[in-house]
Amino acid sequence: MRRELERIEVPGEEAAEGRAWEVVSRAFAEHRPGPAPRRSRLRPVVVALAAALVALALVAVSLAGSRIVHSVREAVGLKTAAPALTRLPTGGRLLVTSAAGTWIVQPDGSKRLLGSYRQAAWSPHGLFVAVARGHELAAVDPHGTVRWSLARSGGIRVPRWAPDGYRIAYLDGSSLRIVAGDGTGDRSFAANVARVAPAWRPSTAHEHVLAFASASRELELYAVDGSTLLARRHLPAAPVQLLWSSDGKRLVALSAHAISMFDRDGRPSGSIHIGRRAATAAFEPHSHRLAVILGGGRSDVVVFDVDRNGRPPREIFGGTGSFSGLAWSPDARWVLIAWPTANQWLFVPTAGGRRIAAVSGISAQFVSGPIFPALDDWCCTS
Amino acid sequence: MHWPKLHRAAYLVVHDAAAAEDIAQESFVAAVRRLDTFDRERPFGPWLHRIAVNRAIDSLRVRRLRAEAELEDAVAPLRLPDVSDDALAALADLAPEHRAVIVLRHLLGYTPGEIAELLDLPRGTVNSRLRRGLDTLRERLPS
Numbered sequence: 348m349r350r351e352l353e354r355i356e357v358p359g360e361e362a363a364e365g366r367a368w369e370v371v372s373r374a375f376a377e378h379r380p381g382p383a384p385r386r387s388r389l390r391p392v393v394v395a396l397a398a399a400l401v402a403l404a405l406v407a408v409s410l411a412g413s414r415i416v417h418s419v420r421e422a423v424g425l426k427t428a429a430p431a432l433t434r435l436p437t438g439g440r441l442l443v444t445s446a447a448g449t450w451i452v453q454p455d456g457s458k459r460l461l462g463s464y465r466q467a468a469w470s471p472h473g474l475f476v477a478v479a480r481g482h483e484l485a486a487v488d489p490h491g492t493v494r495w496s497l498a499r500s501g502g503i504r505v506p507r508w509a510p511d512g513y514r515i516a517y518l519d520g521s522s523l524r525i526v527a528g529d530g531t532g533d534r535s536f537a538a539n540v541a542r543v544a545p546a547w548r549p550s551t552a553h554e555h556v557l558a559f560a561s562a563s564r565e566l567e568l569y570a571v572d573g574s575t576l577l578a579r580r581h582l583p584a585a586p587v588q589l590l591w592s593s594d595g596k597r598l599v600a601l602s603a604h605a606i607s608m609f610d611r612d613g614r615p616s617g618s619i620h621i622g623r624r625a626a627t628a629a630f631e632p633h634s635h636r637l638a639v640i641l642g643g644g645r646s647d648v649v650v651f652d653v654d655r656n657g658r659p660p661r662e663i664f665g666g667t668g669s670f671s672g673l674a675w676s677p678d679a680r681w682v683l684i685a686w687p688t689a690n691q692w693l694f695v696p697t698a699g700g701r702r703i704a705a706v707s708g709i710s711a712q713f714v715s716g717p718i719f720p721a722l723d724d725w726c727c728t729s
Numbered sequence: 730m731h732w733p734k735l736h737r738a739a740y741l742v743v744h745d746a747a748a749a750e751d752i753a754q755e756s757f758v759a760a761v762r763r764l765d766t767f768d769r770e771r772p773f774g775p776w777l778h779r780i781a782v783n784r785a786i787d788s789l790r791v792r793r794l795r796a797e798a799e800l801e802d803a804v805a806p807l808r809l810p811d812v813s814d815d816a817l818a819a820l821a822d823l824a825p826e827h828r829a830v831i832v833l834r835h836l837l838g839y840t841p842g843e844i845a846e847l848l849d850l851p852r853g854t855v856n857s858r859l860r861r862g863l864d865t866l867r868e869r870l871p872s
Contacts, residue, residue, distance in 0.1 A: 348835040351816040358746040
């Protein structure tokens, strides 16, 4: 019987071990041991692991290094930051991806690791998560159970659910592919596309209109079920992000120094030139206001009203170093800003009367090591 | 040194490569976080195996409950991978609790008494599950 059990092939065994070592070694490096019990005697495996990882920690953080980090923190980050995430300031759930994988953060601050995925996106009502790692695309439930998965030869990236949950668009290398929400009917849709996440037009009808960018800087808008081209526009610069407003009436192509705006059918409606480098953006729910991270030495989050081109943007927060991501709460009352330089998250209120809530030690809380966790999305009030 | 057996044990119980990797990985991370409470007079392996096998069984229970609760769903029900290996197919026919004791006994080498302690079960229950599980496997596996 033992031979039979040992003979069974375990898929992906070697690769899984490599991934696990990264995660576990980081968890050990972050572990702060309590006082040792009396008459304790560490077993050899624990001694070996502890010695190896403590040595790494000592090399990485010398006394001089600690002083430098402290003085940077005096200028970077909020001093009033809470040491741990104990709750979200409002409803919904966060989707976060770190070196350890993809996490769901609940309103009470509790976290669940879905798996060692690299990218993730909520389904329209937060019932499932589309996840990608390497050559694999999967749909998982919020407990991490895989509902279906498929593999492709290119690298799978940026899965995106259609508004009705019945389609998922994703990139496979330089190809755009569409699969049904239940994992069936996977097909190639377009070749030579830019490495920018496609964006489905929000809709209450069962239509599947998708915006994506070609490698030749064309913005393309398709009704995918009939492969009907609705619009093709040349973009002045390579886009870094495509976004729709939540009512589906505004489409934005964000590039490093410009916001190009289009209506629901892809007709140009103006552009805004940005003097500083734009990193990422997000539409405020139920509005045409767009929050954008501007970088270059220091970072600022500013809000443009895309219906009022020419009006200067409103700044909501600025700080030293870089901001790596932002997400609006589902009720639009907060903006979450990821601040890797400070190793903090900031929950910034969008209306008066509330204070900024900061949380420090984000990397350790998501077992992320030197790579700051990425904010994927803040979804759904139910 | 612990990973290969732990990962294999998780896979044999849940029959899902992605879930097995997560369970094994999370078990190690959980063990790291609980190092302060670990009684260092005791061996490390059984402590780690207990965490992993219990997580594997919980994972299967949740999966079953979810499948039963889904009424309207745009996502297809869970499909087990195509099984071509006779032993894996035979294991798949066992209930998760029977799989777990078979794996602990015959892969990880625990005695029935140790299994009872690991899973917090009466020894008689462990013996019964082992007997029934082995009988089923012997019927299914080619001699």
